[in-house]
Amino acid sequence: xxxxxxxxxxxxxxxxxxxxxxxxxxxxxxxxxxxxxxxxxxxxxxxxxxxxxxxxxxxxxxxxxxxxxxxxxxxxxxxxxxxxxxxxxxxxxxxxxxxxxxxxxxxxxxxxxxxxxxxxxxxxxxxxxxxxxxxxxxxxxxxxxxxxxxxxxxxxxxxxxxxxxxxxxxxxxxxxxxxxxxxxxxxxxxxxxxxxxxxxxxxxxxxxxxxxxxxxxxxxxxxxxxxxxxxxxxxxxxxxxxxxxxxxxxxxxxxxxxx
Amino acid sequence: xxxxxxxxxxxxxxxxxxxxxxxxxxxxxxxxxxxxxxxxxxxxxxxxxxxxxxxxxxxxxxxxxxxxxxxxxxxxxxxxxxxxxxxxxxxxxxxxxxxxxxxxxxxxxxxxxxxxxxxxxxxxxxxxxxxxxxxxxxxxxxxxxxxxxxxxxxxxxxxxxxxxxxxxxxxxxxxxxxxxxxxxxxxxxxxxxxxxxxxxxxxxxxxxxxxxxxxxxxxxxxxxxxxxxxxxxxxxxxxxxxxxxxxxxxxxxxxxxxxxxxxxxxxxxxxxxxxxxxxxxxxxxxxxxxxx
Numbered sequence: 001x002x003x004x005x006x007x008x009x010x011x012x013x014x015x016x017x018x019x020x021x022x023x024x025x026x027x028x029x030x031x032x033x034x035x036x037x038x039x040x041x042x043x044x045x046x047x048x049x050x051x052x053x054x055x056x057x058x059x060x061x062x063x064x065x066x067x068x069x070x071x072x073x074x075x076x077x078x079x080x081x082x083x084x085x086x087x088x089x090x091x092x093x094x095x096x097x098x099x100x101x102x103x104x105x106x107x108x109x110x111x112x113x114x115x116x117x118x119x120x121x122x123x124x125x126x127x128x129x130x131x132x133x134x135x136x137x138x139x140x141x142x143x144x145x146x147x148x149x150x151x152x153x154x155x156x157x158x159x160x161x162x163x164x165x166x167x168x169x170x171x172x173x174x175x176x177x178x179x180x181x182x183x184x185x186x187x188x189x190x191x192x193x194x195x196x197x198x199x200x201x202x203x204x205x206x207x208x209x210x211x212x213x214x215x216x217x218x219x220x221x222x223x224x225x226x227x228x229x230x231x232x233x234x235x236x237x238x239x240x241x242x243x244x245x246x247x248x249x250x251x252x253x254x255x256x257x258x259x
Numbered sequence: 260x261x262x263x264x265x266x267x268x269x270x271x272x273x274x275x276x277x278x279x280x281x282x283x284x285x286x287x288x289x290x291x292x293x294x295x296x297x298x299x300x301x302x303x304x305x306x307x308x309x310x311x312x313x314x315x316x317x318x319x320x321x322x323x324x325x326x327x328x329x330x331x332x333x334x335x336x337x338x339x340x341x342x343x344x345x346x347x348x349x350x351x352x353x354x355x356x357x358x359x360x361x362x363x364x365x366x367x368x369x370x371x372x373x374x375x376x377x378x379x380x381x382x383x384x385x386x387x388x389x390x391x392x393x394x395x396x397x398x399x400x401x402x403x404x405x406x407x408x409x410x411x412x413x414x415x416x417x418x419x420x421x422x423x424x425x426x427x428x429x430x431x432x433x434x435x436x437x438x439x440x441x442x443x444x445x446x447x448x449x450x451x452x453x454x455x456x457x458x459x460x461x462x463x464x465x466x467x468x469x470x471x472x473x474x475x476x477x478x479x480x481x482x483x484x485x486x487x488x489x490x491x492x493x494x495x496x497x498x499x500x501x502x503x504x505x506x507x508x509x510x511x512x513x514x515x516x517x518x519x520x521x522x523x524x525x526x527x528x529x530x531x532x533x534x535x536x537x538x539x540x541x542x543x544x545x546x547x548x549x550x551x
Contacts, residue, residue, distance in 0.1 A: 012284075017549060019460075026461040083280045083393035086545040092282040097275035103391035111319050120315070123308035124392060126276050135273045174275040 005096030005175040005206035007081060009056040012090030014080060014231075018046040050076040051231045054090070058207050060175075065222030065239060066211040067246050072228040074211040078102060078178045081209060096206060099125075099174035104165050110154040114145050114164055117153060121168050135171055142197065143167040166194055170201050177205035181212040215243055280393075288541070295541040302397025309398050313405030331413045339365050339417055346482055355425050361482060362421035363509055366414040368481045371505070372472050374407045374447050379465040381455030386551040396540075396547060400451040404444060432511050439507035439525070446504070446529050453536035456543040459550040475501050497521065500528040 051073045058064060066074040079085045080092060082100035106124070108117055118139045122132040140149050143163040148156060153164065202208055202221060212218050218225060218239065225242040227235040235242045285291055302309075321327045342365065343358040350357070381403045388394060422428070458464045479501040485493055496502045503524035510517040543550075 017546075019550070025463050026467075027463060079390075083282065084390065085548055086282055087284045089284050091284065092280065094278075094280040096279075097277045098280075099275050100392065103387060106388065106391045109315070109319070111322055112315065116315065120308075120311060122273075123305070123311050124388070124394070126305060126308075127273065131273055138273060172273050172275045175277075 004060045006060075006093070007056065007058040007095075007176065007207060007209075008091075008093040009054050009081075010091045012051060012054045012080065012087045012092060013049065014051040014076060014085050015088045016048040016050045018048060049231055051080065054233060056226070056233075056236075058209070060206040062224060063208045063222045064210070065218035065225040065243075066209065066228060067213075067215065067218060067225060067243070068228035068234075071230075073231040074228055075102070075180055076231075077228065078180055078209060078211055081176075082178055094176065096175035098176040098178065099172055100178040101169050102178070102180050104169065106169075108153070108165060108168070110161075111152055113152055114140070114143070114149045114156075117164065118168065121171075125172050127172075139164070139167040139171050142171075142193075163194075166197075170197050173201060173204050175206040177202060177208050179208070179210045181210075181214070215247060219243055291541045291544070295537070295544050298395045298544060299397045302395030302401065305395065305398050306401065309401035309405055312398075312402040313409060316402070316406045317409050328409070328413050329416075331410055332416045335366060335369060335414045336417045336420070339421065342482060350483065350487065352484075357484075359418075359421055359425050359427045360484060360513060362418050363512060364481045364505070366411070366418055367505060367509055368476065368479075369414065370407055370411045371443075371501070372476065373410065374403070375450065375454070375472055376465070376469055377403050377407065378447070378451040378454040379458040379468055381451050382459045382547055382551050383455075389548055389551050396452065396455070396544065397448075399455065400448050403451050403455075404447045407447075408444075429512070430514060432514055435511035435517075436508045439504075439511070442525065442529055443504065443508065446532055449533040449536035449540075452540040456540060456547050456550070459547055460543070475499075479505060481505070497524050500524070500532075503528060 054077065066077060068074055076085065078100060079102065080087060081094065082098060082102070083092075083094065084100075106121070109120070112120070115136065118136045119132060122135045127135060140146075143160070143166075145156075145160060145164065148160065153161060156164070208221065210218060210221060222239050224237065225235075225239045225246075226233060227242050227246050235245055283290075285294065317328050321330055324330060326333065339358070339362045343354065343361050346352070346361070347354045347357045381399045382389065382396065385399050385402075389396075389399075454464070454468065458468075479499055480487075480496070485496060485502075488496070497520055503521050506517060506521050507525045510521070
């Protein structure tokens with residue numbers, strides 16, 4: 001068994017430069033530099049502080065839920081924990097294997113066959129050859145593709161595509177599982193089998209970080225909740241306490257100071 | 260280990276490989292340099308992924324066509340035949356002498372031009388992956404190189420056919436092209452890292468790069484022979500980086516001697532290219548995700 005999983009975030013901030021029209025153009029930048037306006041342009045560049053001064057420590061056994069309105073920084077925080085966005089300020093330390101379920105179609109190419117898509121996903125995850133064979137067997141069996149495995153995903157029925165995507169996403173068991181809410185979107189329609197597989201994966205993970213608007217799922221799966229607003233931590237504590245505060249809060253009103 | 264205790268449904272449990280990530284916002288050049296080197300090292304370990312992506316790119320490009328990637332071979336062959344007939348008449352050169360030269364030059368130049376042009380979209384094409392999983396950027400650089408190397412492999416058929424028709428046989432000296440090709444590969448990886456990042460930031464670079472390559476095609480002896488120039492002009496050719504780089508691969512295969520100054524030029528230009536590319540990549544690496 002691998003060593004205990006750990007996530008440490010210290011005083012972390014992420015700034016998003018917003019590029020639009022003219023700042024994407026080299027020509028405009030050169031003209032601006034030539035006419036001495038560059039310094040001013042640099043100042044005026046729109047920067048969004050997507051996360052500011054986040055402190056967080058998670059160890060094995062923690063189940064963290066992220067709540068907050070749209071644009072609060074939930075997905076950005078997941079991307080930071082996955083190492084996709086590197087911090088501009090502060091420090092991030094993640095120990096343990098990690099799987100981030102952020103994009104349902106990661107690496108999925110509809111022109112490729114099911115088998116090739118499985119292989120590609122395995123390679124993205126740096127799996128060894130024997131592990132690739134096991135992955136293929138597992139995914140093919142769960143997604144019930146049988147004869148379609150060697151046909152392009154383009155001709156699959158909608159149900160088959162969903163099964164393949166789901167099977168792929170849940171095939172690789174990490175110590176740290178980061179999940180965005182898309183994953184629970186079709187929750188009601190999930191087959192029992194799918195729900196079982198997902199719950200098995202969640203139980204198997206040492207650390208879960210789940211971002212969702214569906215507070216009931218957060219309440220049943222998470223023991224701790226982090227409430228984010230405009231990139232800042234509003235509250236961090238036991239799931240029920242924070243969720244009650246979150247649900248009691250009327251959007252648009254000032255957020256009460258919390259302990 | 261045939262039986263996995265947990266999970267009644269799954270036949271096998273695939274565990275994600277263990278990793279550790281210790282990111283600290285770095286602004287020191289040494290810190291950034293360390294991260295860029297780590298990117299290369301971890302990317303190189305994923306060479307099987309890069310190979311698979313490169314192959315799939317080629318297969319997808321020619322999906323549904325009966326000849327598949329051999330369309331590359333055919334279009335190059337037709338191009339070489341047409342240009343060969345046209346220019347041997349225009350320049351009044353013997354076809355036996357000219358066509359092998361043209362076939363080789365055209366294929367090699369096609370590789371360089373496509374590589375430089377595709378380097379620009381290396382990262383922007385991989386946007387969805389870059390934004391949903393932490394992946395070394397070097398993987399995408401390798402993918403671009405591998406994809407173009409596979410295309411080159413298909414085009415080599417044209418060279419072989421033309422050489423066979425005109426009875427030009429390879430000799431031991433041709434092996435000297437190998438170090439040249441290796442230098443190309445190194446240059447290509449560095450250039451891809453730089454152009455990929457630069458074009459992600461500034462979206463108007465790719466057309467500029469394509470025009471530069473178009474001009475380079477005319478001022479470099481690709482379809483014309485250096486010997487058609489006056490001796491004074493030949494010396495100036497060394498100032499063209501593309502000439503030196505092209506010649507270190509083309510010369511040995513055609514059996515022409517390469518001046519040491521050509522090799523020196525090729526290595527010198529490569530060092531400058533790699534140094535600039537590395538400096539840019541080190542600075543830009545952590546920002547690429549925000550740019551794509």
